[in-house]
Amino acid sequence: MAYELRRKDLEPLLLGAAFFGSGGGGTIESARHLAEHFVTGDYYPTDTVKVVSVDEATEGAAVMVAYLGAPEAINSATYPLGPVTAVQNVQARLASQSTKLAYVMPPESGALGFTVAALVAAKLGLAVIDADGAGRAVPSLPMLTFAAAEIDPRPAFLVSQGGLCVELDVTPRNSNQGGPTHQRDVSAIVEQMMRPVVADPEFGQFGGLAMWVMKPAEIRRATPIHGTLTRALELGRALQAGRIGSAQQMIGYLAEHCGIAARAISEPGELVSAEVDTSGGFDVGKVHIQAGQRTYTVLYQNESLLAWDSANPQPIVLSPDSVAYFVGGEGQAIFSNGDLLQDDGSLNPVIGKRPVTLIAWRAEAELRKPGLILDSFMQLLNTLGYLGPYVPLETLHAARKGEAA
Known part of the structure; x- marks a missing residue:
C-alpha cells in the first residue's frame, strides 16, 4: 500500500537501510548530510515522498537512480545534484519517445541508496518503488537483479556534482536489443566503463547514475525482492524506540x-x-x-x-x-x-x-x-x-x- 515519507522518516529509514547494506550502501554520514537539507524551499518543492509497492507501479516507467563511487568521497554532497540531473536526462529521453517517467528505484539496500532515491523523487515529483535490486548493498552493477533480468541498460547517464554528463551507450550486436547473453555482458561492460569516469578529477570519485529504464510490465520481473524500504524504515523505528x-x-x-x-x-x-x-x-x-x-x-x-x-x-x-x-x-x-x-x-x-x-x-x-x-x-x-x-x-x-x- 502506498504511503508518504517525511523528513522525520529519513533518519529511521537510513539507519535500517545501513544495517541491511552489509557494511556498504553508502555511509550513514553521507545519507544524514543529504537528509538534513530536505526541507521545502529553493531546491525541494515538497517535503514529502510517495512510496508505492511493485504492484502499484502502473502509471509509467521506472528508472534506477544512485550515487556511484567511493563512500568517503560522497560524504561531501549536500544535495543529490548528480542523481537528479541523471534522472532529468532520462525524463527528457523518454519524453521524446512519448513515454512518461513516474518512478525511481534504489539499486540496493543501503543508507545512501534509499535516501538518494527518496530525495530525487521529491525533487522531481516522482514516486519511489518499495523494492531494490539486491536486498543488500553490492559493489558492482552485474550483482543486481536488473542486470540478471536482462533489462536494457540504455540509456545510462552518469553525471558529476558539477553537471558534467556522460552517456554510456553500449550498442547491442545483432539486433536492437541484442541477445540475452549480450545483455548480461552489457552490465559488466558499463561497470568497467564507469569506474574510470568517476575516478577522473572532474568527478572526484563519485557521480549520479540513472540507468535501467523499466516499463510497468518489466518492473515486477526486474525486482523480485520487494518491500525493502518498508523493512528498513520499520527496523530503524525499532532502533530509535530502544x-x-x-x-x-x-x-x-x-x-x-x-x-x-x-x-x-x-x-x-x-x-x-x-x-x-x-x-x-x-x-x-x-x-x-x-x-x-x-x-x-x-x-x-x-x-x-x-x-x-x-x-x-x-x-x-x-x-x-x-x-x-x-x-x-x-x-x-x-x-x-x-x-x-x-x-x-x-x-x-x-x-x-x-x-x-x-x-x-x-x-x-x-x-x-x-x-x-x-x-x-x-x-x-x-x-x-x-x-x-x-x-x-x-x-x-x-x-x-x-x-x-
Missing part, C-alpha cells in the same frame, strides 16, 4: 518481523583497527575486531564481502550472504564500513571500547542461484584471495560447530 538494545535482540527482531534467520558469527569484541584505500570509485579495506584470543577480520570493497575468524581455517561468511556490525552499549548501534573511520584515518571515537558483534544472514534466493549475480560475487571474492566455491552461511556455521566439538 526496542533493540543488543545483538541478540536484533537477531530476534529479524526473525520475528523480517523472516530472516540471522546469527552472531563472532563473540562481542573491540574494534581495534581498520584500514581503507580509496581508488577507482571504491573504498577497499579491512576491519579488525578483537575478542579475547580471537581476531575477526572483515574484508570489504565498499560492501563487506568476506569475514574470517583467526581460530578457523575457512571463512565464517562469504558474500552474497550479508554481514553487519552491531555495536552494543549507549549510542548508535549501526555503522557501515565507511562510518568506522574518521577522515584522518583514525577509528570513530563514538564506538570506543563498546562491544562489536558481527551478525550474518543468508542472501536472498535471487543472489544465490547460479548465474550472473553469483558468478559476479565469486569473481570478486577471487580478487580478495578466496578461490573456493560459494558456501552458504549455515554450512559454514555447521562446520565451525563441528570443529569446536
